[in-house]
Amino acid sequence: MLFLLPAVAYIVLFFGYPIVENVLMGFEHYTTSTFFTGHAPWAGLANYRALLRSNVFDEAARNTLIFTVGSIAGQFTIGLGLALYFQRNFPLSGFLRSLLLLPWLIPLLAATTIWKWILDADNGVLNRLLADVHLTSSHPGAHPGWLTSPTLALVSVILVNIWIGIPFNATILYGGLRDIPEHLYEAAALDGATGWQAFRYITWPLLRPVVNVVLVLGVVYTLKVIDIILGLTGGGPANATQTIATQSYQLSFVQFDFGQGAAAANVLILISLAFALLYLRASRRGVTA
Amino acid sequence: MNARTHRAGIGHTILGTAILAVLLFPLYWMVDTSLQPHQAGGVKTPWFPVHPSIHGYTQAIHDQGGHLLTSLMVALGCVGFSLLIAAPAAYALAQLRLRGVTVVLLLILISQMIPGIVVANALYRFYTDIGLLNSIPGLILADSALAIPFAILILRAFMLTLPRSIMEAARVDGAGPLRVFVSVVLPVSRNAIITAALFSFLFAWGDFLFALTLTTGDNVRPLTVGLYLYVGTYVNDWSAAMATAVMASIPAIVLLVIAQKYIAAGTTAGAVK
Numbered sequence: 228m229l230f231l232l233p234a235v236a237y238i239v240l241f242f243g244y245p246i247v248e249n250v251l252m253g254f255e256h257y258t259t260s261t262f263f264t265g266h267a268p269w270a271g272l273a274n275y276r277a278l279l280r281s282n283v284f285d286e287a288a289r290n291t292l293i294f295t296v297g298s299i300a301g302q303f304t305i306g307l308g309l310a311l312y313f314q315r316n317f318p319l320s321g322f323l324r325s326l327l328l329l330p331w332l333i334p335l336l337a338a339t340t341i342w343k344w345i346l347d348a349d350n351g352v353l354n355r356l357l358a359d360v361h362l363t364s365s366h367p368g369a370h371p372g373w374l375t376s377p378t379l380a381l382v383s384v385i386l387v388n389i390w391i392g393i394p395f396n397a398t399i400l401y402g403g404l405r406d407i408p409e410h411l412y413e414a415a416a417l418d419g420a421t422g423w424q425a426f427r428y429i430t431w432p433l434l435r436p437v438v439n440v441v442l443v444l445g446v447v448y449t450l451k452v453i454d455i456i457l458g459l460t461g462g463g464p465a466n467a468t469q470t471i472a473t474q475s476y477q478l479s480f481v482q483f484d485f486g487q488g489a490a491a492a493n494v495l496i497l498i499s500l501a502f503a504l505l506y507l508r509a510s511r512r513g514v515t516a
Numbered sequence: 517m518n519a520r521t522h523r524a525g526i527g528h529t530i531l532g533t534a535i536l537a538v539l540l541f542p543l544y545w546m547v548d549t550s551l552q553p554h555q556a557g558g559v560k561t562p563w564f565p566v567h568p569s570i571h572g573y574t575q576a577i578h579d580q581g582g583h584l585l586t587s588l589m590v591a592l593g594c595v596g597f598s599l600l601i602a603a604p605a606a607y608a609l610a611q612l613r614l615r616g617v618t619v620v621l622l623l624i625l626i627s628q629m630i631p632g633i634v635v636a637n638a639l640y641r642f643y644t645d646i647g648l649l650n651s652i653p654g655l656i657l658a659d660s661a662l663a664i665p666f667a668i669l670i671l672r673a674f675m676l677t678l679p680r681s682i683m684e685a686a687r688v689d690g691a692g693p694l695r696v697f698v699s700v701v702l703p704v705s706r707n708a709i710i711t712a713a714l715f716s717f718l719f720a721w722g723d724f725l726f727a728l729t730l731t732t733g734d735n736v737r738p739l740t741v742g743l744y745l746y747v748g749t750y751v752n753d754w755s756a757a758m759a760t761a762v763m764a765s766i767p768a769i770v771l772l773v774i775a776q777k778y779i780a781a782g783t784t785a786g787a788v789k
Binding site for chain 2: 228229230231233234235237238241242244245246248249252309312313315317318319320323325326327328329330332333334335336337338340341342343344345350352355390393394395398399447450451453454457458461472475476479480485488489492493495496499502503506507
């Protein structure tokens with residue numbers, strides 16, 4: 228029992244307490260003097276009212292939805308494609324598979340910095356390639372501002388997040404594919420089911436439990452993304468890439484309105500909690516069985 | 517393998533290499549840019565570092581060397597602290613017959629899903645009160661929130677596979693629970709501990725949110741925040757910025773090369789179990 232005590236104490240202090248504290252902070256009115264006086268008056272539901280009425284929140288909620296759905300769709304599809312491809316054992320497949328992990332293992336801020344450079348409007352290599360193949364004008368100033376245009380920025384941020392998330396999806400799905408017994412495919416091949424049919428009637432149904440886990444975990448992890456957006460756009464231009472998570476950061480740590488910041492974070496907790504319950508259902512039904 | 521399938525295999529290798537080349541191009545571009553001499557804006561970065569220059573790296577070490585040391589101390593501290601907390605807990609959850617094991621496991625799973633900003637909001641206030649803001653111990657404690665749940669899950673998954681007989685044999689010889697844990701369980705769990713340690717290091721090394729919110733000045737500033745501020749406004753020296761990104765990525769690259777076995781074990785075990 229003593230073995231477990233430090234871990235339980237840590238979890239209570241660094242996960243339990245922050246949740247309680249966030250709920251309380253959501254009801255408090257923070258001013259710049261709060262941190263000197265330690266006094267934050269009770270505000271009732273004022274923070275939530277202000278948050279829900281703000282135009283930024285509407286935009287952040289919509290962006291969170293698009294960002295999450297877009298990221299998951301891209302990561303999952305490409306991840307599954309790669310997992311299926313690497314499932315055939317060919318020379319160097321193990322080596323290539325481990326290289327695939329790199330975008331996931333390097334610090335997120337290193338990844339976003341690289342992409343910021345690649346997507347740079349004037350000197351970035353992407354615009355240079357596009358101009359070289361005459362997809363865009365090579366005229367300076369006519370380059371698409373991948374991170375600076377309000378219409379393109381969200382798409383760019385999603386693409387970068389897909390790049391970062393592919394290794395996770397590919398690795399977990401690859402593990403799931405490896406657990407499907409080989410003899411099922413052999414038996415199906417005898418009945419004439421290969422290729423698409425084998426995928427449709429053997430791979431997909433047997434992979435479903437792992438698919439559920441990957442998708443639900445993907446949503447939970449994507450909802451809380453802050454690093455990638457701060458590193459690429461800072462939520463801009465004009466809130467075009469602001470999500471609920473980055474808005475909570477902005478409110479708390481830029482505007483020092485911890486009350487509203489906590490209110491936004493609490494909205495995020497509720498959404499994550501709903502998906503956490505889904506995860507527990509998905510993993511109990513599938514993977515652990 | 518007959519000649520025909522062998523040829524198909526080589527075809528797969530070629531296509532697989534091509535896919536990887538596209539996916540990893542950004543990393544190549546990082547290295548290529550980091551080796552270019554300082555360039556004024558508007559100059560096209562060459563496709564290859566034909567005239568490599570160490571300018572980017574000398575500039576990066578000059579600007580970011582201190583931040584690099586801070587990150588190193590925080591990451592190493594996080595490894596030590598996380599293992600100290602996680603290893604005994606994993607053992608208890610795997611081997612001891614305790615009521616409430618499922619409850620604790622459930623809490624650990626859910627804790628991994630709590631948005632970091634929630635923890636940061638609360639810790640900022642907590643740290644202000646107890647004076648842990650802008651401190652390396654403060655960052656070690658906070659970053660362990662990323663590492664401890666993962667380490668417990670991965671160590672427990674391994675310890676579940678240990679045969680009870682080896683623990684019982686030690687107990688018959690008169691060893692107490694602590695003795696059994698230290699001199700029997702820990703040595704045989706070496707591989708799982710290495711995996712947990714490597715990931716704890718990478719989590720803390722790559723942390724940005726806690727580093728950004730729980731430090732306010734230049735005294736204690738991890739490399740990720742240094743990099744963020746480097747490219748936060750207008751960038752005029754991309755070779756130095758990319759050299760910093762290379763330095764930040766080196767632990768991941770080195771560990772993937774020399775400890776591939778342990779990394780591979782971690783990528784699958786942590787998420788699904």
